Amino acid sequence: SQQGEEDPQALSIQEGENATMNCSYKTSINNLQWYRQNSGRGLVHLILIRSNEREKHSGRLRVTLDTSKKSSSLLITASRAADTASYFCVPINYGQNFVFGPGTRLSVLP
Amino acid sequence: DTAVSQTPKYLVTQMGNDKSIKCEQNLGHDTMYWYKQDSKKFLKIMFSYNNKELIINETVPNRFSPKSPDKAHLNLHINSLELGDSAVYFCASSLYSGRDSYNEQFFGPGTRLTVL
Numbered sequence: 001s002q003q004g005e006e007d008p009q010a011l012s013i014q015e016g017e018n019a020t021m022n023c024s025y026k027t028s029i030n031n032l033q034w035y036r037q038n039s040g041r042g043l044v045h046l047i048l049i050r051s052n053e054r055e056k057h058s059g060r061l062r063v064t065l066d067t068s069k070k071s072s073s074l075l076i077t078a079s080r081a082a083d084t085a086s087y088f089c090v091p092i093n094y095g096q097n098f099v100f101g102p103g104t105r106l107s108v109l110p
Numbered sequence: 111d112t113a114v115s116q117t118p119k120y121l122v123t124q125m126g127n128d129k130s131i132k133c134e135q136n137l138g139h140d141t142m143y144w145y146k147q148d149s150k151k152f153l154k155i156m157f158s159y160n161n162k163e164l165i166i167n168e169t170v171p172n173r174f175s176p177k178s179p180d181k182a183h184l185n186l187h188i189n190s191l192e193l194g195d196s197a198v199y200f201c202a203s204s205l206y207s208g209r210d211s212y213n214e215q216f217f218g219p220g221t222r223l224t225v226l
Contacts, residue, residue, distance in 0.1 A: 041219060042114070042200055042202075042217035042218050042219050042220050043153070043200070043202075043215075043217040044217070045214035045215060045216065086151065097155050097158070097166055097168070098143075098155060098215065099154075099155070100145075100152070100154075102150075102151065103151065
């Protein structure tokens with residue numbers, strides 16, 4: 001199993017701005033998933049991108065995947081205070097466990 | 111309406127006690143998981159069950175014993191609790207599509223266990 005390494009570790013932005021988080025991993029994957037965890041709560045699945053996809057959108061979320069660079073990015077547009085949370089990327093290899101990294105702590109200031 | 115529920119939400123107990131955490135999902139999923147999130151916020155998988163059968167058993171002390179009476183429930187029993195067991199425990203579930211696919215996981219709200 002491999003874990004994703006999120007970057008930056010922490011990010012503070014003003015409400016309305018865009019937030020970009022990056023994820024790197026080491027070996028080839030079948031898909032990659034992004035999750036969000038609000039303080040004191042369980043994780044919520046945000047988006048899944050397959051290894052043959054390059055970009056995916058869901059509402060204000062945009063995820064890219066570059067398998068040649070073994071990296072992914074999550075863009076949140078027009079951020080809101082409710083987006084304040086930790087964000088995790090999970091590179092998935094079939095037959096292996098989910099492994100969560102340290103995440104990116106996003107703070108959206110009013 | 112709750113998809114994945116856990117009880118209790120908080121559990122405070124003394125060292126040496128035995129306790130259980132219950133998990134139920136109403137999503138019709140066939141795979142359920144237990145994760146432990148420590149004070150540094152690292153989330154680590156402990157167990158995974160598919161259709162009541164254990165498929166993942168990470169290196170955890172054998173004081174931890176999962177029990178799956180049916181595919182909608184996965185309970186976690188912990189014997190002889192230690193200080194280091196203090197953490198937040200999350201249950202999750204997903205559809206299992208076989209070895210060639212991994213679907214998203216749905217998490218419960220967590221159980222904060224404090225061992226005194």
